Amino acid sequence: MTKDVINNMSTHMDKTIDALRKEYQRVRTGRASTGLLDEIKVDFYGTPSPINQVATLAVPEPRTITLQPWDAKMIPVIEKAIMNANLGLTPANDGKVIRLNIPPLTEERRKDIVKQLKKLAEDAKVAVRNIRRDAIDELKKQEKDKKISEDDLKRAEKEVQDVTNSHVAKIDEVFVHKEKEVMEV
Template sequence: MDKKIYKETEERMKKVLGNLKSELAAIRAGRASTALLEKVFVDYYGVPTPVNQVATVSVPEPRMILIQPWDVKMLSAIEKAILKSDLGLTPTSDGKVIRLILPELTSERRKELVKMAKKKAEDAKVLVRNIRRDANELVKKMEKNGEISEDDSKRSQEEIQKLTDNYIEEIDKAFTNKEKEIMEV
């Protein structure tokens, strides 16, 4: 098999898995995590900047995130950015730091979060399958053009399928772990 096609296919699948993991990390699962703020951008002198690049973000307690801006003037901008985000959290400030208290999750909310995580996992699987299809089409094109034999084509498609199966399995594992984390009381 053309090593270049295999490598590109694996790289693309790896990116899909990485994106899924970061999206799952951003789903709130009962306990506080600094990953919740990864998609929150604050206006830093006209440039949208992630909160963790303008402040120290820590988790001092299981249900609290503490944000300490490096520049006190950024306090209100960070608060506004959190309020505008889809986190559904209300920041409290004492003039020096911002505290985000995560409420206990209700069982309905937990089920919604699991559904959301499942949808993200399914979307990732679709992307992996599309990558497989693209790679198989390249291999078939190479066979048609006489660049590789029919046996090499079949072997290549089997390797691509194995790679796909591995990444689908990884996606399932990532979802299962997130589901356990969400449903943990």
């Protein structure tokens, strides 16, 4: 009984950390990443499609992203979608390939990004704590319904707290790694 609750809780916490990592991919650092373009939709013959489904994305250099559309007629549409995404990137094309040059970040901008990253990490920690609260509530309900003993409840609560602490530590680890990447000149 308690193992199911704890395993379920741990799975939800892992998903929270995965979501944080995905959020961090979307944050623009001084380094090129195709993850910056993940949320951009392009009007592909009347159908909004993710940009990676209409072009090949690559990072040939640390500060450059290239997009090679499968249909050359899509170049202006892709450029427009990138401009409308407000990424602060200006596409340049040579008729076949679109290049996005990632400008280096200023120190002030880096600090702003770190604040943004810290807020995302805090939000993830809050989510983990909410998951912990829900798990403890479920365990207390089981104890109230006499499905588990009071001793089992105490043991399970300790285990829940240990799992929570390990996930919070993972969130901190992910944050520190991303912070280091952002502050790198």
